[in-house]
Amino acid sequence: MSSPSTIKSLPASGAEEPAITIRNITKMFKRHKSHEGILALHDVSLDIGKNKFVSLVGPSGCGKTTLLRMLNGLIRPDEGEILVNGQPPAPGPHMGFVFQSFRLLPWRTVHENVAYPLQLNGMDKAEIHERVMRYLDMVGLRKFAESYPTELSGGMKQRVALARALVAEPDILLMDEPFAALDAQTREFMQFELMKIWHQRKAVVVFVTHSVDEAVLLSDEIVMLRPRPGQVSEILTVDLPHPRWDYDARARPEFVELRRHLWESIKEMVAADPQSEFFNREGKTERSAAED
Secondary structure: OOOOOOOOOOOOOOOOOOOEEEEEEEEEEEOOOOOOEEEEEEEEEEEEOOOOEEEEEOOOOOOHHHHHHHHOOOOOOOEEEEEEOOEOOOOEOOEEEEOOOOOOOOOOOHHHHHHHHHHHOOOOHHHHHHHHHHHHHHOOOHHHOOOOHHHOOHHHHHHHHHHHHHOOOOOEEEEEOOOOOOOHHHHHHHHHHHHHHHHHHOOEEEEEOOOHHHHHHHOOEEEEEOOOOEOEEEEEEOOOOOOHHHOOHHHOHHHHHHHHHHHHHHHHHHHOOOOOOOOOHHHHHHHHHHHO
16 A cells, blocks of 8 residues: 555755754663663654654654653763754753653642742742743643642643643653553543643644554654664654644544554564564464464
């Protein structure tokens, strides 16, 4: 079957200077009590444009989270270069990070958790309060400002974590499978909330997910990585119109075909990867069926 029209490789660079530039990065991790390392990423190059929502997808262990942490400066590449708005990456208020686990401080109220990054930056108390309440209102938690994390549901905790990442008004928001621990219904509501917040703020979002449905629903562009050592397999454009909460995006043919292409590609990569526990599983199944 030919590739659908929604799938197309992006140029290495566009007319506008990208927000994030990744050039030929390689990263190896040392193994405990072993002279051999694990090559997580190899010769990865990628441009991420301004105001874009970009998802990283691929088989487990392909280096998605490693790449995300490099964008924040938490991990340095062994080779290659990363530039964020023209500068080497470094943690700071210009860059928000939302983890899969909520990482809320249990002894602090919702207000105090969200205020924490602003307090570290020495902002005036009155300005902190105004900013915190604005973002709690944005994620629908104004009424829970004085509650503690133990009093919140999982979805509410993740909204607090999102507000905390947004409150410093970062230019770039990095998200590492932020909805993976949520039930299906809450996850869908959070996807819509994130789309609405991104539509208001238009920051760069780099989003790691194992869900191809989630990637297609949320993204402008999807970067698919190969199995370890991670390399860029494809860069795909999602042509579904915004805002996507105004219609059933999942019912559109473009969504269905792009999702099919992503899932089939990942499934083939996993089945062909000697490191995978599913290596050649499809071939064995087909041979068994033929023998029967």
